[in-house]
Amino acid sequence: MRLTSARFALASALALSLAFPLSAQTAPAPAPAAQVQVDRSPWLYKGSDLPQDKAWIFGALPNGLRYAVRRNGVPPGQVSVRVRVDAGSLMETDAERGFAHLIEHLSFRGSEFVPDGEAKRIWQRLGVTFGADSNAQTSPTQTVYKLDLPAATPAGFDESMKILSGMVDSPGLSAAALDAERPVVLAEQREQPGPQRRVGDATRGLFFAGQPLAERSPIGTAETLTAATPAAVKAFHDRWYRPDRTVVIIAGDIDPALMEAAIVRHFADWRPAGPAPAEPDFGKPDPEARTSAALVEPAMPPTITLATLRPWQYNDDTAIFNQKRIVDLLAIRLINRRLERRARAGGSYLAAGAELDDVSRSVNATFVNIQPLGEDWEPALRDVRVVIADAMTNPPTQAEIDREVAEIDAAMKASVDTAPVEAGAKQADDMVQALDIRETVTTPQAAYEILQDMKRKKMFTPEAVLASSKKVFAGAATRAMIVTPTPSANAEQRLNAVLAEDVTGLIQGRKAAADVSFDQLPRFGKPGKVTSRSKVTELGIDRISFANGVNLLLWPTSAETGRVYVRVRFGRGYQALPKGRESAAWAADYALVQSGIGKIDQNGLEALTTARRIGMDFAIDDDAFELSAMTSAEDLADQLKLLAAKLVDPGWDPNPVIRARAAAIAGADSFDSAPAGVLARDLERLIRGGDPRWGTPGRETIARLTPEAFRALWEPLLKTGPIEVMVFGDVKAEPALAAVAATFGAMKPRQPAPVPPGGASVAFPAPNTTPEIRYHKGPETQAAAVIAWPTGGGSAGIAEGRKLQALSALFSDRLLDRLRSQEGASYSPQVISDWPVGLDNGGRIMAVGLVAPDKTDLFFRLAREIAADLAANPITRDELRRVMAPLMQQVARSSTGNSFWLRELEGGTFDPARIAAADTIARDYGTVTPADLQALAVKYLQPGKDWSFVVLPTPAKEGE
Known part of the structure; x- marks a missing residue:
């Protein structure tokens, strides 16, 4: 991939501005090939006739370990490593539940080549962000260790491979390590939302009855984790962590020969501890097991889940296998489109959808998920069954099929177009996923050719889709689970009764889709006149003004092949919302x-944009409302027409408002079910001094929303305020300028957006010595704690805001070490800095942690101790390195993509300071010193200036 020189300059400047080298080592010389006999046959493609992706280089070592490596320069300098071990929770015995996940934790804590906690520090010095760049995941069937190494040097890469080899071969399984990490795993288990966990456990127990998957959650149980001993954990490790069950996957910006040499050097000597265990039997769906169940969960909205289960079996990943599956997926797409249309028209359910899935190599299943409209769930289930019965009884029209084929074709063609900028991390993750489900990978072009072959063979016919619709709803067993917030008399019997009904008599004729075209969109008049045009920033972006007051930032760049980003900012955002009362703003994103x-509803818009990369997203920022989309050069002109038409002639279909209201009411109680839910609902409002423009409204406010009130709020907001258009991506300048001129540039001049008195100001809550309290209705073992200090905002202080990111990263690293690694009190505490560029105030540094109720005081004590120490003492050069290297690498990698520059430059046509600040990014991050961070801590982390907040379990009533 080739980037503009300016992008290279930023990435290079960030790397070089470190006052210390990332690595002063030299890489070891590659091991001579003669020392280890590597089988280089493409083992992944055994039994497959799919075209091999020649970019992948395959190998197998004598000990059985396999690997797949490839060169990829997206983002530049990064190497993504995945070590997949075929060992998950389904390999555990009853007494070992949670051991696979526990070993994952212990491996990261310490291993043969690094002492306790040192791997994290080594990788930080190499620019790795803990959690984002170095992590692991345990599933029922695998454990995957992940490392995204930025700015990888040969020495840094080799050291990382050595660490990873020690983690899987010889993790630290001592009593001391186990006693230190066990509380962390128990904290992770404790922090899981109670209602979702209970529903998940009950659903797995019903659907997979008689199979290990029914009761093998990767998190394990408190009993087995508490009883775990070093010997027992080691026995599991020795049994399942074996080279013949391990695959190393690498995709990155270094020579593949170095990748192979590092694998040979660090993994070839790995020897299994004993004989290979028998492959576990994951069982098959039991047709004699219980078929339905009802669960009462007060914090959850009503939901129904149906499952048609078939035994999972291995299939050679061939072209015809994939082609048959595409027809099956097309049948599901048709059903889902019909379900969505019925819901939009005011049906008996809020949402419903079907999906095909291979679950943990245990079942092949068709799932149907239904969220009824309110607690009267029987009509919803019946209506969904009617749609499915129709698909199984009557063939679709060829026009319906052609539309879905066109959508699939467009999506696959887009993958072909954007393949040159596909990230190495994604390619590595895709390989892991393919291995887990025993499939292969191929190139986007080869996949696209398989689709074209299907078209040539006329595989997409009404008869073929009808046959697939019948096939995907046939199986060895069926299951149904209903969850209701209140007890429902005889719910299970009523569920079975509706499922037993013959609904074919309720099938109605299908309504043909109306013909729509872009000609039905409003016309904008003559193309707008350009009044000024100039280059801004070192990147050479065009700043263009039109006579009607619209401003454009235009950046033609091939950094992301085939992608064009469009962002339209208008009005005044949160500043324009009514201050002092709740409004209908919360429903706008849907x-x-x-x-x-105009007169074209959402169904018509979807038909209008079939097989094209045209979309629309909406968001509210501090100082603007935003419409955005990712499109292509070919579709840019029509994409702009659609976005401009939304401002000129918006439709006011009442059904989406009614649906948004119903969905919000259905989910309102779920916020109270866990501390994280209360934070999600209340924190954004509380941290702004209770300002009702932010946060989630209460049930009464939601219930009062009407389509008329929604329109009354949004109609003037869409019509007023300045417009800034941003077009960044793989497009030529003059056609893009002409497309903007013909749409936004041709609009009538807009009236100023009224800003309510005080609308641009945001309050910070008053400091407190006793935390503000909210309560949740979830498990009594869960709580949350928040402490925050006010900072600032505005474009004039962007440089200080960037340095505050460094301070918060430092604060977060220390809090993680003390609260998680040392105390075992919280799984993932974090510290965040927010500097609102669109407001002159409202910024803060905020620490958040999910803890046990009796650990909230510990959280506040540690947070205040860390804050005080940061103000009192300068940090060491090594700690600065471990904080700044990951932060600067994050910025450097992000800067190679268009989204980063859209975020940095948005609003710049009305606030030139934002554009000027884009040229100082490297300097602002690269010149941070220990004295800078201490000065910021002294300025902002002042004792007595902080605000604290806790979410505790609802106290039990007397007598309970």
Whole structure:
């Protein structure tokens, strides 16, 4: 991939501005090939006739370990490593539940080549962010160790491979390590939302009855984790962590020969501890097991889940196998489109959808998920069954099929177009996923050719889709689970009764889709006149102004092949919302987009944009509302027409508003079910001094929303305020300028957006010595704690805001070490800095942790101790390195993509300071010193200036 010189300059400047080298080592010389006999046959493609992706280089070592490596320069300098071990929770015995996940934790804590906690520090010095770049995941069937190494040097890469080899071969399984990490795993288990966990456990127990998957959650149980001993954990490790069950996957920006040499050097000597265990039997769906169940969960909205289960079996990943599966997926797409249309028209359910899935090599299943409209769930289930019965009884029209084929074709063609900028991390993750489900990978072009071959063979016919619709809803066993917030008399019997009904008599004729075209969108008049054009920033972006007041930032760049990003900012955002009262703003991200344009409803818009990369997203920022989309050069002109038409002639279909209201009411109680839910609902409002423009409204406010009130709020907001258009991506400048001129540039001049008195100001809550309290209705073992200090905001202080990111990263690293690694009190505490560029105030540094109720005081004590120490003492050069290297590498990698620059430059046509700040990014991050961070801590982390907040379990009533 080739990047503009300016992008290279930023990435290079960030790397070189470190006051210390990332690595002063030299890489070991590659091991002579003669020392280890590597089988280089493409083992992944055994039994497959799919075209091999020649970019992947395959190998197998004598000890059985396999590998797949490839060169990839996206993002530049990064190497993504995945070590997949075929060992998950389904390999555990009853007494070992949670051991696979526990070993994952212990491996990261310490291993043969690094002492306790040192791997994290080594990788930080190499620019790795803990959690984001170095992590692991345990599933029922595998454990995957992940490392994204930025700015990888040969020495840094080799050291990382050595560490990873020690983690899987010889993790630290001592009593001391186990006693230190066990509380962390128990904290992770404790922090899981109670209602979702209970529903998940009950559903797995019903659907997979008689199979290990029914009761093998990777997190394990408190009993088995508490009883775990070093010997027992080691026995599991020795049994399942074996080279013949391990695959190393690498995709990155270094020579593949170095990748192979490092694998040979660090993994070839790995020897299994004993004979290979028998492959576990994951069982098959039991047709004699219980078929349905009902669960009462007060914090959850009503939901129904149906499952048609078939035994999972291995299939050679061939072209015809994939082609048959595509027809099956097309049948599911048709059903889902019909379900969505019925819901949009005011059906008996809020949402419903079907999916095909291979679950943990245990079942092949068709799932149907239904969220009824309210607690009257029987009509919803019946209506969904009617749609499915129709698909199984009557063939679709060829026009319906052609539309879905066109959508699939467009998506696969887009993958071909953007393949040159596909990230190495994604390619590595895709390989892991393929291995887990025993499939292969191929190139986007080869996959696209398989689809074209299907078209040539006329595989997409009404008869073929009808046959697939019948096939995907046939199986060895069926299951149904209903969850209701209140007890429902005889719910299970009523569920079975509706499922037993013959609904074919309720099938109605299908309504043909109306013909729509872009000609039905409003016309904008003559193309707008350009009044000024100049280059801004070192990147050479065009800043263009039109006579009607619209401003454009235009950046033609091939950094992301085939992608064009469009962002339209208008009005004044949160500043324009009514201050001092709740409004209908909360429903806009769904209802505003779905309410149509002019007389064209959402169904018509979807038909209009079939097989094209045209979309629409909506968001509210501090100082603007935003419409955005990712499109292509070919579709840019029509994409701009659609976005401009949304402002000129928005539709006001009432159904999306009614649906948004119903969905919000259905989910309102779920916020109270766990501390994290209360934070999600209340924190954004509380941290702004209770300002009702932010946060989630209460049930009464939601219930009062009407389509008329929604329109009354949004109609003037869409019509007023300045417009800034940003077009960044793989497009030529003059055609893009002409497309903007013909749409936004041709609009009538807009009236100023009224800003309510005080709308641009945001309050910070008053400091407190006793935390503000909210309560949740979830497990009594869960709580949350928050402490925050006010900072600032505005474009004039962007440089200080960037340095505050460094301070918060430092604060977060220390809090993680003390609260998680040392105390075992929280799984993932974090510290965040927010500097709102669109406001002159409202910024903060905020620490958040999910803890046990009796650990909230510990959280506040540690947070305040860390804050005080940061103000009192300068940090060491090594700690600065471990904080700044990951932060600067994050910025350097992000800067190679268009989204980063859209975020940095948005609003810049009305606030030139933002554009000027884009040229100082490397300097602002690269010149941070220990004295800078101490000065910021003294300035902002002041004792007595902090605000604290806790979410505790609802106290039991007397007598309970």
